[in-house]
Amino acid sequence: MPPQVTTLRRRLARLAAPAALTTLNRGEFEGYASLFGVPDGAGDVVAPGAFAKSLRNGGIERVRMLYQHFAHEPIGVWEEIREDARGLYVRGRLTTDIERGRDVLALLKDGALNGLSIGFKTQRARRDPATGARVLIEVELWEVSVVTFPLLEGSNVTAIGAKSDAAGHIRRAADVMRA
Secondary structure, three states: OOOOOOOOOOOOOOOOOOOOOOOOOOOEEEEEEEEEOOOOOOOEEEOOOOOHHHHHHHOHHHOEEEEOOEEEEEEEEEEEEEEOOOEEEEEEEEOOOOHHHHHHHHHHHHOOOOEEEEEEEEEEEEEOOOOOOEEEEEEEEEEEEEEOOOOOOOOEEEEEOOOOOHHHHHHHHHHHHHO
16 A cells, blocks of 8 residues: 655735834844733733833833843843833834943844844733633733743844934935925
């Protein structure tokens, strides 16, 4: 009897990730620290609005930028943290006056490091009866770390600042062409 070959066909998923022209200075980067409705490696799913109260009450100055979740390794400051339709958007500036800040910047530029991960305390959650996932309704955001392996696939750095203002030049050229 000849061997029977079965193949599995993976369905491809299309993920819309619109690119935006932003001007980021040297040492700055942006990305998504969390995505709404996407299960992480532990089975948690963050609901839209889960960060709203924490950001409103504590402000971004209380949220630390850490390296690999190490409390003794702050590497910069967050300049913007907000929820949008996709998830938790962050924009921050690495402190390049310290060695670890310079190291992280170099690793980000080379693509050797690009993950983002959140440190939080769960305030309210519920179990999704259909999937069994824990749905995080409200969390107290403590920190966002630059990490090697994020627990949530897709939570990563999306842009890194450079010495030049290339985005600004492109934006001005587009404005001239529209006029």
